[in-house]
Amino acid sequence: MFHQIKHRGLLYRIWYYVERRIKELMFDCHMCGQCVVRSTALTCPMQCPKQMRNGPCGGSMDGQCEVFPERRCIWTQIHRRSRRFEWMRRKLAGIQPAIDWSLFGSSAWLNIWPEKKIALGGHAFTPAPVPSGNIWDRPDAGAPAPTADGSAAQSNPEAGR
Amino acid sequence: MTPPASSTLRRKLEAGQFVLTVEMVPPRAPDLENITRRLQKFFAGNADGVNVTDCASAILRMSSLCASRVCIDEGLEPVMQLTCRDRNRIGLQSELISAWAMGIRNVLCLTGDHVRFGDHPTAKPVFDMDSTNLIAMVSRMRAEGKYCSGEEIRTSAKSDLIKMDWLIGGAANPFGNEPEDLALHMDKKRRAGADFLQTQPVYDIEAFDAWWRAMEARGLHRSLKILPGILPPKGAKGLEYMKTSVPGMHVPDATIRRMQGAADAQAEGRAIALELVDRLLAYPIAGIHLYPVMWESVIPELAAEIRGRAAKTGRTMDSVAPAGT
Ligand code: SF4
Numbered sequence: 001m002f003h004q005i006k007h008r009g010l011l012y013r014i015w016y017y018v019e020r021r022i023k024e025l026m027f028d029c030h031m032c033g034q035c036v037v038r039s040t041a042l043t044c045p046m047q048c049p050k051q052m053r054n055g056p057c058g059g060s061m062d063g064q065c066e067v068f069p070e071r072r073c074i075w076t077q078i079h080r081r082s083r084r085f086e087w088m089r090r091k092l093a094g095i096q097p098a099i100d101w102s103l104f105g106s107s108a109w110l111n112i113w114p115e116k117k118i119a120l121g122g123h124a125f126t127p128a129p130v131p132s133g134n135i136w137d138r139p140d141a142g143a144p145a146p147t148a149d150g151s152a153a154q155s156n157p158e159a160g161r
Numbered sequence: 162m163t164p165p166a167s168s169t170l171r172r173k174l175e176a177g178q179f180v181l182t183v184e185m186v187p188p189r190a191p192d193l194e195n196i197t198r199r200l201q202k203f204f205a206g207n208a209d210g211v212n213v214t215d216c217a218s219a220i221l222r223m224s225s226l227c228a229s230r231v232c233i234d235e236g237l238e239p240v241m242q243l244t245c246r247d248r249n250r251i252g253l254q255s256e257l258i259s260a261w262a263m264g265i266r267n268v269l270c271l272t273g274d275h276v277r278f279g280d281h282p283t284a285k286p287v288f289d290m291d292s293t294n295l296i297a298m299v300s301r302m303r304a305e306g307k308y309c310s311g312e313e314i315r316t317s318a319k320s321d322l323i324k325m326d327w328l329i330g331g332a333a334n335p336f337g338n339e340p341e342d343l344a345l346h347m348d349k350k351r352r353a354g355a356d357f358l359q360t361q362p363v364y365d366i367e368a369f370d371a372w373w374r375a376m377e378a379r380g381l382h383r384s385l386k387i388l389p390g391i392l393p394p395k396g397a398k399g400l401e402y403m404k405t406s407v408p409g410m411h412v413p414d415a416t417i418r419r420m421q422g423a424a425d426a427q428a429e430g431r432a433i434a435l436e437l438v439d440r441l442l443a444y445p446i447a448g449i450h451l452y453p454v455m456w457e458s459v460i461p462e463l464a465a466e467i468r469g470r471a472a473k474t475g476r477t478m479d480s481v482a483p484a485g486t
Contacts, residue, residue: 049286053293053294054293055291055343055345055349057272057291058272058408059274059275059334060334060338061337061408061411066409076338079338092345095297095349095352095353097297098290098297098298101289128298129301130353131297131300132352133384134300134329134355134385136356136384137384
C-alpha cells in the first residue's frame with residue numbers, strides 16, 4: 001500500500017510523525033487516515049489482517065485470529081471492550097463504509113481540519129448511502145407475514161429443555 | 162438456453178418453501194466438461210441452488226462467474242460466490258455486471274479466506290472492502306441503480322436506469338464468538354441488504370441454539386432467510402483435519418470420536434448429517450446448505466433424505482428440474 005505521506009512536504013511529515021507516535025501508543029494505529037476508533041470501542045480495526053471494519057470474519061475462533069492463530073482476533077476484542085460502556089455498544093451498531101484508500105498513510109487529524117476530507121466521525125463528508133434493509137422489508141416482497149400471536153417467530157420448541 | 166429473468170431461488174424463498182443449496186467447487190484447470198459432468202451427475206434434480214465457490218481457501222480455481230454460467234446452461238440455478246480477497250471495488254462491480262448480463266441472479270457476498278493458507282501465499286490480499294460493504298454495494302445497485310461511485314447504471318445517457326434485482330446472500334459463522342456479538346454483525350449485514358444467510362457447517366447443536374436465540378432476540382430469524390450448513394463427514398481423519406486446519410470450523414470432540422469408532426465411516430457420516438438435519442428442522446429455517454466436500458456422490462441420496470425429512474415437518478417444496486430442461 002502506498003502511504004500518502006510520501007508525497008507530502010516537511011511540515012506535514014513532522015505533524016504526521018507526531019500523530020503516528022501518539023496513536024500507535026494508544027491504539028496500535030495503522031494511519032488509515034480516517035479514524036473510526038470512536039465507533040469501534042477505541043480499538044483500531046485496521047489491526048485485522050483483512051482490514052474488516054464491521055465485524056469478525058468467518059474464521060474468528062475463540063478469540064483468536066484465523067490468519068495468525070497466535071494473535072487475538074481484534075474483532076473479538078472490540079466486542080468485548082464495547083460491553084464496558086453503553087455508548088460504545090451503541091456506536092458499534094453503525095455500518096462503517098468501505099475504506100477510502102486514497103487517504104491511507106495520511107494524517108486523520110489533518111484530514112478533519114484543515115483539509116476537510118473527512119468528518120469528525122472518520123467518514124468522508126458524503127459517504128455512499130447504505131440502502132436500508134433487504135427485500136423482505138419491502139411491502140411487495142411477499143414474504144410470509146408473521147402471525148398475530150407471533151407463532152411464526154417461535155423457534156425450536158424443544159430447545160429450551 | 163436462455164437465462165431466467167429472475168431468480169427461482171428467490172421465488173421459492175418468497176413463497177416460504179424449503180430449499181436445499183449445494184456447494185460446487187470449480188476445477189483447478191480450464192475444463193468445462195468437468196463441471197458439466199458433475200452438475201449432471203450429482204446436482205441436477207437435487208439442488209435448488211448451486212453455490213459456486215470463488216477460489217475458496219484461497220486456492221486458485223476456475224472463476225465462479227464462469228462456472229455459474231455453466232450451471233445456467235445446464236438448467237440449474239447458480240448462487241455466485243464473490244469474495245473481496247482478489248478484487249477491488251472496480252473488479253467486484255465488473256464481475257457483478259458481467260454476471261447479471263449472463264443471467265446470474267443470486268450472489269453470495271463474502272470477505273474471503275486470506276491468501277496465507279492458500280496455494281499462492283505470496284500474493285497480495287486485496288480486501289478493498291469487507292463483506293458488509295460488499296453487500297451494501299450490491300444492494301445499492303439493486304435499490305438505486307447506482308455504482309459504488311454514485312454513477313447511475315445505464316447503457317448510454319439516454320437509456321433507462323438499470324436496477325439489478327439481485328438476491329443477496331451473506332455468510333454466518335454461528336460459532337467461536339459471543340452469539341450476541343455475532344448477531345450484531347448479522348444485523349449489520351441485514352441492514353446493508355442481505356436477504357439470506359448460509360452458515361458454516363453445524364455439528365454442535367447447543368452452540369447453534371445459543372446463536373439462534375441471539376438472532377431471535379433481534380428478530381433476525383424472521384428478517385433473514387437462514388440456511389444452516391451441513392457437511393457430511395466422510396472419515397474421521399478428514400473431520401480432524403477440518404477442525405484443525407480449516408478456518409472457522411467448530412467440531413466437537415464427541416463427533417470426531419464417533420467417527421473414529423465407526424465400523425463403516427461413510428454410513429456413520431451420513432447418519433451424523435441426517436441427525437443434525439433433523440435437529441435443525443426443529444427451527445424455522447428456510448432451508449439447508451449442503452457442503453459435499455470431496456464427496457459429491459453422496460448428494461443425490463442425502464438430498465432425497467433431507468427433502469423427505471423436511472416434508473415430514475410440514476414444509477412445502479418444489480421438485481427440482483433435472484439437467485438440460
Ligand atoms: S479472525 Fe479477526 S482479526 Fe483475524 S482476519 Fe478475521 S476478523 Fe480479522
